[in-house]
Amino acid sequence: MFRLIKKNDKARRGEFTTVHGSFQTPCFMNVGTSAAIKGGISSPDLKELKCQVELCNTYHLHLRPTDTVIKQMGGLHRFMNWDRPILTDSGGFQVFSLAKLRKIKEEGVFFNSHIDGKRIFIGPEQSMQIQSNLASTIAMAFDECVDNSVMNIPSDCPEDEKRRLIRKAHEYSRQSCERTTRWLIRCKDEMKRLNSLPDTINHDQLLFGINQGCTFEDLRIHHMEQIAQLDLDGYAVGGLAVGEPTEDMYRILDVVEPHMPAEKIRYLMGVGTPSNIIEAVARGIDLFDCVMPSRNARHATIFTWQGIMHITNRCYETDPLPIDPECSCPTCRNFTRAYVRHLFKSGEQLAGRLAVTHNLYFYNTLMEKIRTAIDNDSFDAFRKEYSEKLAKLIN
């Protein structure tokens, strides 16, 4: 359960307690889609990197190794030897990201497996069943993430045509939101049923609902008001940072925040860059997740307290400094920029591992610093110092 500890203006400092222990917010969840952090980071490594919560994915684990295998192995915690909280994403995002392979109906979504092309079906009940088998700490509701590109209207588009397209996108988003609400109610009922079954591994599995509504303020508010009545364990904002301008994301957060239950944890899904996170905390968000630190690390982009660094750039060829002199992660304690650059240039697997180690440590330390700043009533100063700085490319 969520306990609000203190606030700096809208920025919140809290603690979320679960059967798998508690975690401090604001918190960044480290993404291990297929029950593994890509780049070769194991669960014991992850603890050293100050990770509080790991995120796994329903759709991916359902396909491989399948949720029944994981249930047989005692659930996700035992399977990957992680005893802290795990949040499972519902597969809703895959409805969006695997768009070419799917068909949406009222019952749920038909997919073609991206692995072998097999036809599969996931609806609210299936998603809850899978997540119950995975026995994660927190299950996400099965939602529909609307593609914000419906709002990408060419600037040379005639005014009346533009109005028509926006009306169309609004109507599409409205229907999608209503379906997401109906799915959420089914998720809640199904979770209640599953939690009470005798052979369920985690009888205390929590459920978070997801707000949708594209970049339409009225839809966002209306949807949030609807789902707030369902008294869920947490509330997420989904469907942002999927192609729309960053200002739109901040605008929607500003508009939705007053309608989110104050006593519940708030999760901004899939976000984001270090400065996105700082800005979202400033707008009342408690929980985050993003593939960016791990993916970018594998692609040789590294986050530092001075800004963003492309470690493969020539200027680091003989650089004897650690990646970030201010950092005390295992990579920075032991290796130089020149060495990490060399590993990337020669295609060594160690390159990705060292870079992911650093980036996750950086993100988890960022959250720690945000928490300390709120504790010390200095979040505003922290935001002013870092929000822009961390977004800059340094070379």
Place this chain on the structure above:
RNA sequence: GGGUAAGUAUGCAUAGCGGCGAGUGCAGCGGACUGUAAAUCCGUAACUUUGAAACACCGCAGGUUCGAGUCCUGCCUUACCCA
């Protein structure tokens, strides 16, 4: 001395078998990445220009042909083989 094979943009490796204003891969350099179908993808690569063009001695020199990187002759270089 004799023989065989090969010489293609900025480094390396290659495609080409009469219409080429010459393709590709690697390397180099730069960029992107937001609830992970991504250890991936994109750009760049003479000069002038800034967006429409224009542009490359395909080892060198000749020849055949409407047209040659491509066929013919000679030369140069490299590799290997035989003396």
